[in-house]
Amino acid sequence: MSLQLGIPLFVLSALLQATVLPFWRVFGGQPDLIVLLVLAWASLDPGQEGMVWAFVGGLFLDLLSGAPIGISSLSLVPVAYLIGVTEAQVYRSNVLLTLVMMTGGALAYHVGYMILLRFLTDYPAAWSEAFRYVTLPSVVFDAILALPVVYLIRRWYDRLHPRRVAI
Amino acid sequence: MRREQNRLLTLGILIIAALGVLVVGGRSGGFRPLVTAVMAPLSPVARLMSDGSESVIALEEEGEDIATLRERNRELERIVAELQVEIVRLREIEQDYYRLSELVNYAAEHPDQDLVTARVVARDTSGYLRWIIINRGTRDGVQVGNPVINEVGLVGRVESVAANAAWVRLAIDPASAVNARLQNTQAEGTVIGLLQGGLRMELIPQEALVETGDLALTSGLGGGFPPDIVIGQVTSVRQQQAALFQEADIRPMVDYERLKIVSVITAFEPIDTTIFQDVIEQEEQGGP
Numbered sequence: 001m002s003l004q005l006g007i008p009l010f011v012l013s014a015l016l017q018a019t020v021l022p023f024w025r026v027f028g029g030q031p032d033l034i035v036l037l038v039l040a041w042a043s044l045d046p047g048q049e050g051m052v053w054a055f056v057g058g059l060f061l062d063l064l065s066g067a068p069i070g071i072s073s074l075s076l077v078p079v080a081y082l083i084g085v086t087e088a089q090v091y092r093s094n095v096l097l098t099l100v101m102m103t104g105g106a107l108a109y110h111v112g113y114m115i116l117l118r119f120l121t122d123y124p125a126a127w128s129e130a131f132r133y134v135t136l137p138s139v140v141f142d143a144i145l146a147l148p149v150v151y152l153i154r155r156w157y158d159r160l161h162p163r164r165v166a167i
Numbered sequence: 168m169r170r171e172q173n174r175l176l177t178l179g180i181l182i183i184a185a186l187g188v189l190v191v192g193g194r195s196g197g198f199r200p201l202v203t204a205v206m207a208p209l210s211p212v213a214r215l216m217s218d219g220s221e222s223v224i225a226l227e228e229e230g231e232d233i234a235t236l237r238e239r240n241r242e243l244e245r246i247v248a249e250l251q252v253e254i255v256r257l258r259e260i261e262q263d264y265y266r267l268s269e270l271v272n273y274a275a276e277h278p279d280q281d282l283v284t285a286r287v288v289a290r291d292t293s294g295y296l297r298w299i300i301i302n303r304g305t306r307d308g309v310q311v312g313n314p315v316i317n318e319v320g321l322v323g324r325v326e327s328v329a330a331n332a333a334w335v336r337l338a339i340d341p342a343s344a345v346n347a348r349l350q351n352t353q354a355e356g357t358v359i360g361l362l363q364g365g366l367r368m369e370l371i372p373q374e375a376l377v378e379t380g381d382l383a384l385t386s387g388l389g390g391g392f393p394p395d396i397v398i399g400q401v402t403s404v405r406q407q408q409a410a411l412f413q414e415a416d417i418r419p420m421v422d423y424e425r426l427k428i429v430s431v432i433t434a435f436e437p438i439d440t441t442i443f444q445d446v447i448e449q450e451e452q453g454g455p
Contacts, residue, residue, distance in 0.1 A: 022291075028363065064291070066334050067291075137294075
């Protein structure tokens with residue numbers, strides 16, 4: 001994904017997450033748009049683009065948050081790396097695996113974020129409360145939106161990276 | 168010749184008959200029974216035919232009317248839709264006006280405080296935090312630590328500030344703690360935010376008689392907030408014999424999900440704590 005496309009996309013996603021999605025909160029959770037975009041891209045790209053966009057997307061998330069800037073990047077980059085390690089073709093061939101990858105990735109991001117938030121700030125909420133009131137509802141939201149997001153990103157990715165065919 | 172004569176004769180008879188009918192008196196005269204007899208079967212038929220004709224004419228006219236009405240209906244629906252949009256817009260303006268007028272009233276009642284009105288431009292992207300971003304910053308005199316209120320009560324406190332924006336930690340954020348006082352009992356405590364929403368007042372002395380419905384206000388202690396800003400209302404109380412303090416669940420007065428306009432208190436007269444300073448000094452010196 002080029003910078004000219006990626007930056008506006010992540011800016012728009014961060015703005016949506018800070019202005020529109022908070023009104024969609026259900027049981028304390030809301031969709032993690034940037035996380036879903038990053039995970040979808042990381043699952044498709046065999047290179048390092050997923051991690052780069054995880055870093056950039058995390059920065060945009062933190063810019064519109066009270067959390068220390070960098071905490072989202074720090075949580076998201078390792079997840080993007082782990083997803084990128086697996087062959088992209090594995091996700092392409094199996095919808096269920098894609099769903100598990102996206103949901104697991106979102107859960108890993110949330111757990112990492114909570115760990116960092118507790119250790120880097122004076123965040124006092126208990127683990128159980130955080131999991132029940134934020135993590136679980138958000139991950140369920142992410143799971144619901146995972147496949148549509150992957151489908152859209154895959155179409156975009158294939159347009160930007162047409163497959164080479166040997167003749 | 169003879170044929171011509173017959174024709175003239177017939178003409179004469181008919182003219183005389185016509186004149187006779189005229190003289191005798193038409194429908195209402197001597198011929199009335201005859202007219203009635205003839206009209207008996209004709210009348211319904213005529214009515215049917217007449218009605219049929221009217222129906223056909225009416226149908227043609229109605230066809231034109233239906234098209235006109237449909238067009239008119241579309242026009243009215245469009246106007247209704249426009250008016251509904253206008254009503255929503257005006258209601259928003261009305262609410263903004265109400266909020267601003269309440270804030271103006273607050274400013275008039277508290278001449279010792281300087282207020283900067285701001286709009287909420289974004290909410291925290293993280294579900295774990297309850298922060299908002301407002302469109303005023305250091306250029307407008309906003310500083311870290313400034314209390315933020317709206318027309319109803321306490322909103323939170325500025326925690327981070329840029330030139331044209333400020334990040335406000337809401338009172339419902341789990342890391343928020345506000346020194347508070349109950350209006351009726353005057354009992355003091357600390358109001359903290361809860362991740363699941365709502366507030367809890369902790370550190371209330373055991374001997375205080377806390378009742379549901381009592382208002383929690385800022386106490387002003389610590390100098391972080393001006394005194395007497397409404398925080399919320401007590402909904403339930405938890406008192407345990409073994410505990411040092413009691414707790415109360417507080418329902419926030421401010422609707423934190425729908426914050427639009429807030430005011431930052433950029434300057435206020437902190438509560439006078441010098442009397443406590445004297446007591447502390449006396450205690451340090453060992454005196455009563």
